[in-house]
Amino acid sequence: MQLIDIGANLTHDSFDRDRTAVIERAQAAGVTRMIITGASREHSPQALQLAQAYPGMLYATAGVHPHHAAEYTEECDAEMRALHTHPEVVAVGETGLDYFRDFSPRPAQRRAFERQLQIAVDLAVDGVGKPLFLHQRDAHADFMAVMREFDGRLGPAVVHCFTGTREELFDYLDQDWYIGITGWLCDERRGAHLREIVKNIPANRLMVETDAPYLLPRTLSPMPKDRRNEPMFLPHIVEELARDRGETVAATAANATATTRAFFGLPGID
Structure with missing residues (x-):
């Protein structure tokens, strides 16, 4: 099983003491490549620097999460655009809307989201915008409204760490967007509804991720003492996902990896 974790926050300070070992453990578990999330x-x-230190194994996104939208100035926009000149940066984001916590004012979130969607449009190759790595929580209507403003101009988009409703899922699939599934699936308190609806995601629209160090799967046994999620736990998420979809683990893994390679334009795995 060769997997690609599309969302690992390996620049998080919880990895400062053992980041190299974390990457090695992921590889040993079959997670051969990772997309390092840039979210501020x-x-x-830092995500770019990490990707450059592990060529062909790590890649990066570059963006500003809605929690940090208040920092999205003209200077920030220029910084993001400069990061996207590097080939290791394979998607715009993490960007989107988050009304669950409102760490940034909602108007600032929408402005930062629109500015980053414009970056993806401006970086189009042969008329296809750069891939988008999207975040949405408790903001579905506004999220869809902002995306509609860019109808016909955007490239492929993945709604990362999907935790929403059946209706939201079908809204995204109707747009031909991709879906990222995390260990939220394994949370009996908050993610039980996902077990029923993940079977509706077409194989060529499904990707997998840990969102490490967050969202440690609650079905892991034994649990790590520090309760920190790592990319090496991605196979566990895939096993749970395959069971809920009524597929073999091998099929779910192979399809997710092929879909991810095509989405981000990654080379094949030797």
Whole structure:
């Protein structure tokens, strides 16, 4: 089983003491490549640096999460655009809307989201915009409205760490967007509804991720003492996902990896 984790926050300070070992453990578990999430002015450059340190194994996104939308200035926009000149940066984001916590004012979130969608449009190759790595929580109507403003101009988009409703899922699939599934699936308190609806995601629209160090799967046994999620736990998520979809683990893994390679334009795995 060769997997690609599309969302690992390996620039998080919880990995400062053992980041190399975390990457090695992921590889040993079959997670052969990872997309390192860039979600702020501080961490997007760090994600690029990490990807450059592990060529062909790590890649990066560059963007500003809605939690940090208030920092999205003209200077920030220029910084993001400069990061996207590097081939290791394979998607715009993490960007979107988050009304669950409102760490940034909602108008600022929408402005930052629109600015980053414009970056994806401006970076189009042969008329296809750069891939988007999207976040949405408790903001579905506004999220869809902002995306509609860019109808016909955007390239492929993945709604990462999908935790929403059946209706939201079908809204995204109707747009031919991709869906990222995390260990939220394994949370009997909040994710039980996902077990029923993940079977509706076409194989060529499904990707997998840990969102490490967050969202440690609650069905892991034994649990790590520090309760920190790592990319090496991605196979466990795939096993749970395959069971809920009525597929073999091998089929779910192979399809997710092929879909991810095509979405991000990654080379094949030797």
